[in-house]
Amino acid sequence: MLNLVIGLVIFFGLHSVHIFAPEWRARSMAKNGAVRWRMRFGLISLLAIASIVMGFMQARLAPVWLWNPPMWTHQIASLLVLVSFYFAAAALIPGTKLKSMVGHPFLLAIKLWAFAHLISNGTLADLVLFGGFLVWSIVSFAVARRRDRAAGVEKPEYIGVHMDLAAFVVCIVCWFAMVFFLHKMLIGVSPLI
Incomplete structure (x- = not known):
């Protein structure tokens, strides 16, 4: 269950940046470049999804x-x-x-x-x-x-x-x-x- 919660926190945090901190996001994209920002975003998203899936599958073993x-x-x-x-x-x-x-x-x-x-x-x-x-x-x-x-x-x-x-x-x-x-x-x- 811990992996599920950690994955969700990372995923939701990451996918809320454009809503709750759009100025910081724009500055970071301008500083590092849009491609680098998207690559990091995508990599962290994939890691968060992997944590969510792993945590959910573990929790299903003992529901x-x-x-x-x-x-x-x-x-x-x-x-x-x-x-x-x-x-x-x-x-x-x-x-x-x-x-x-x-x-x-x-x-x-x-x-x-x-x-x-x-x-x-x-x-x-x-x-x-x-x-x-x-x-x-x-x-x-x-x-x-x-x-x-x-x-x-x-x-x-x-x-x-x-x-x-x-x-x-x-x-x-x-x-x-x-x-x-x-x-x-x-x-x-x-x-x-």
């Missing part, structure tokens, strides 16, 4: 159950994850309607993904991991929206329905791959159970 979620929460979680995949695809594909309306759909995707996993899993490790991501994404979204409004940042332009359709196709393909193949292979648990 501490806080509640026993009913089976129907798995179906709700699958639907919420489908919607979160659409939000993530809409964030990555330029010119979608969702991105033009919300501004930060990837943070909404993380919120839905974390909430879906919280309602369908009941161990302490699940609460720490998914609860941590849920709290972080809620705070990050609120701060990012407030900062954008204060700075007068305009939301991205909507290009057209073809971009929404592209996001939908990416969403469906990724969701099917995750539900029917990758989740069992990577996590060891099928979401279809």
Whole structure:
């Protein structure tokens, strides 16, 4: 569990710099160069993710159950994850309607993904991991929206329905791959159970 907590603290700290210390980030990027900054950021992120995965897998060996979620929460979680995949695809594909309306759909995707996993899993490790991501994404979204409004940042332009359709196709393909193949292979648990 300690590795999980350490990894989460590093990951969230690192991914909160642009929100809570944007001036320091800009100075560091200017001083060291954007490429070097991104390389360090990526390396530390990978180490944090490795610590999170290792800690979560260790905690699953001796789970501490806080509640026993009913089976129907798995179906709700699958639907919420489908919607979160659409939000993530809409964030990555330029010119979608969702991105033009919300501004930060990837943070909404993380919120839905974390909430879906919280309602369908009941161990302490699940609460720490998914609860941590849920709290972080809620705070990050609120701060990012407030900062954008204060700075007068305009939301991205909507290009057209073809971009929404592209996001939908990416969403469906990724969701099917995750539900029917990758989740069992990577996590060891099928979401279809």
